[in-house]
Amino acid sequence: MSQATRRLHLGLMFWATGTHAAGWRLPDAREDAAFDIEFLQHVTQVAERARFDFLFLGDRLATDPRLQRTNPAQMSRLEPFTTAASLAAATSRIGIVVTANPTYYDPYSVARLMGSLDHVSAGRASWNIVTGADDIAAANFSRTEHWETGKRYDWADEFVDVVKALWDGAPSVEAPAGVPLDHDGRHFRIAGPLDVPRLPQRHAVILHAGTSDRSRELGAREADVIFAGQPDIPSAQAYYADIKQRAARYGRGEDEIAILPGLTPIVAPTTEEAVAIYDRLNAFLPLDPEEAAGEVRKGGLGRGRRRNLSALSETLGVDVRGNDPGAVVESALYGQASEAGRRLIDETARRTRRSLTGAARISYRDLIDTAGAMGAIVVGNPEEVADFIQAWFDQRAADGFNIFPAYVPGAVEAFAELVVPVLQRRGLFRLDYEGPTFRDHLGLGLPGSRRDRDQLVRL
Ligand SMILES: Cc1cc2nc3c(=O)[nH]c(=O)nc-3n(C[C@H](O)[C@H](O)[C@H](O)COP(=O)(O)O)c2cc1C
Incomplete structure (x- = not known):
């Protein structure tokens, strides 16, 4: 065609x-x-x-x-x-x-x-x-x-x-x-x-x-x-x-x-309003209890993966357990993360308009939210x-x-x-x-x- x-x-x-x-x-x-x-x-x-x-x-x-x-x-x-x-x-x-x-x-x-x-x-x-x-x-x-x-x-x-x-x-x-x-x-x-x-x-x-x-x-x-x-x-x-x-x-x-x-x-109508809807939806979702090492479980199709720092650590290739989920992520994490982890950070920045270095910063919780919904999502x-x-x-x-x-x-x-x-x-x-x-x-x-x-x- x-x-x-x-x-x-x-x-x-x-x-x-x-x-x-x-x-x-x-x-x-x-x-x-x-x-x-x-x-x-x-x-x-x-x-x-x-x-x-x-x-x-x-x-x-x-x-x-x-x-x-x-x-x-x-x-x-x-x-x-x-x-x-x-x-x-x-x-x-x-x-x-x-x-x-x-x-x-x-x-x-x-x-x-x-x-x-x-x-x-x-x-x-x-x-x-x-x-x-x-x-x-x-x-x-x-x-x-x-x-x-x-x-x-x-x-x-x-x-x-x-x-x-x-x-x-x-x-x-x-x-x-x-x-x-x-x-x-x-x-x-x-x-x-x-x-x-x-x-x-x-x-x-x-x-x-x-x-x-x-x-x-x-x-x-x-x-x-x-x-x-x-x-x-x-x-x-x-x-x-x-x-x-x-x-x-x-x-x-x-x-x-x-x-x-x-x-x-x-x-x-505006980017800010769209990001606020995305954040608001995610804020409703509870986190899962943390799991012992080696026990990270992933959900099947449509059931979502576990929402906790253990599962996030798996994706990032860096152990981030023990952090406050609401804390901002140190910019050094980008260099330490696996390729999948860097993709996760980039995708989070794209959706939230926050970053690892700017005035509005990405939190661990933001990364968990992105990992919980990794299909094609556009916020804007x-x-x-x-x-x-x-x-x-x-x-x-x-x-x-x-x-x-x-x-x-x-x-x-x-x-x-x-x-x-x-x-x-x-x-x-x-x-x-x-x-x-x-x-x-x-x-x-x-x-x-x-x-x-x-x-x-x-x-
Ligand atoms: C985008 C998409 C939508 C799907 N929707 C359904 C569905 O509504 N009901 C269902 O039983 N399976 C659904 N499936 C599962 C597929 O039927 C399929 O069984 C599953 O993806 C495993 O792939 P396979 O059949 O190629 O082995 C969906 C799969 C994809 C990729």
Whole structure:
């Protein structure tokens, strides 16, 4: 795609009390937000008014008390297909992404649920394929273990193939009874045809999120959007180039696959106000008790790492235990710290505008706060946040972002009101939707049928 026509894409990651662990502590936060469908609809409408490409509903198939520390709204939630149908009825343009994990679903059900959602939403359905980070989910699905990566992706590859083939054979004007599938594969035996009529988008938009080589391959082959997690431009550029190269090997053009890292923007009219929000959120978070040497524990995905001087010492490569967490850090620490430690200090300075030498100084507590949330975070005024987004976009580290609002609804409204107009003024983001379907927002036409495509490849 030429630079002139390349457009930024924006998704909204919806965690009802925000993606910051203290998002639920702010005055306008709602502790029942995850279950109040009118509230979910309101947030989706705010995103739609700002012309976001999509609202993203992640999912987990198990609850985990450890999430209470970091994202309480993730501990219990509404089932996403049901939620999505309700959000579709309250909106008319925004794409709606539902996470459904092939490891624990079956293909006919997903083809049917997603196909129905595409009808209910008039062409705005999207399936986020994840193979699952939660090994505890296995215990809810009559399994003794969460499969290892190879098995999960062998299963997922065939699963996705079958779902797309079911959509291709869905009842249509040309074939009112549908086309039987008669799939007899390694994992699935499915007769078909699907009982849902041909989807408005033919295929729901496919998203994918994962980290392994197998995940990259599945994403490059099947996904229209990749949800990525790199925290900085160099690592995001490497990931971006790798996915686009892999996609090219499947005959797919650069513009057929959008790579959107997650980004937490903390924005306010002035830099000082934005930093004050960031500090205020972090001040709510308690520190963990210190641990004995050699016992530093790290949290898993989404559960955050331990917030104490022991864990900080690990990252810095310098033993800083015994300091008052609120004390300012000596400037000599920079020279002593590991590379990861120096990155942590630099990132803290970028977010807080404090330094090791200036009038406003970095404290140990500031470093702990940064280490607790190392994803891509930008704190600043609207122009500064837009600069950050544009830098990633221009340097091909991203085709846009999945926006993680730190607190809800305030951070969604702030981004919509303050940053989107700047991105629009710069010609980076759409002024209006160009069509009614999610595929239209992504600039994608209707997909050819899999069988046609396979035949073309054979010719
Ligand atoms: C950005 C991102 C978002 C993810 N979202 C979810 C999710 O909503 N639900 C889930 O079960 N797993 C989610 N995962 C986990 C992936 O499905 C995957 O299982 C995990 O990253 C391990 O990588 P692998 O599958 O490539 O081995 C996410 C992963 C990433 C990187």
